[in-house]
Amino acid sequence: MATMFDILRKNRIVHLENLISNRDSFAQTVENLFALSFLVKDGRAEIKVDEKGSHLVTPKNAPGANSVQAGDVSYSHFIFRFDFRDWKLMLSSVAVGEELMPNRKAMNTSRSTQASLPTTPIRKLCRNRGLVMQEHIVIEDFPQTGDLTEVAATRKGKRKLL
CATH class of the missing domain: 1.10.10.580 (Structural maintenance of chromosome 1. Chain E)
Structure with a gap:
């Protein structure tokens, strides 16, 4: 400008x-x-x-x-x-x-020019450092009575990361 x-x-x-x-x-x-x-x-x-x-x-x-x-x-x-x-x-x-x-002028991108330029590594800023974690629901001793409150209580707190 x-x-x-x-x-x-x-x-x-x-x-x-x-x-x-x-x-x-x-x-x-x-x-x-x-x-x-x-x-x-x-x-x-x-x-x-x-x-x-x-x-x-x-x-x-x-x-x-x-x-x-x-x-x-x-x-x-x-x-x-x-x-x-x-x-x-x-x-x-x-x-x-x-x-x-x-x-x-466009920047010259030949290999000799690239080799002489300082490089900065690119870091991926995430908590798992590239590992993928999947969430599975583990339900133990599922109640047979059909009571929804018991099912909800059983599911609550039973999640585990693998």
Whole structure:
């Protein structure tokens, strides 16, 4: 979000497609859209539509804490339908090199890199340390009289863990 806001402050007015698109990664484009949604919600960015129908993003000064507490500020949200086909269409509308957000490199997962990284064992926090205990009801000397109170008294306290 900080990187995106710095780009907005530097450029003042940008096309939404240029701001969020990442030619190499659909996932990073979605993450950029998510970051923009937080900037809009917090009042740090504004999205307007110009006369041509283009979405323009501009930076804004966030409202002060006093305004928020007094209720003078209303938070804005936006809904933006975006899927893989929309991303492909966006790539055709944004020229190569006009993407504003930098590409975040994926972490190298080769074996040599993994061997050099320190590892932390994952502990399972449970009482039985992985042992499975099943509960069985053991009934001894089941009464033949059919009296329900005797059956209940016999069952009570006769559970045993195996």
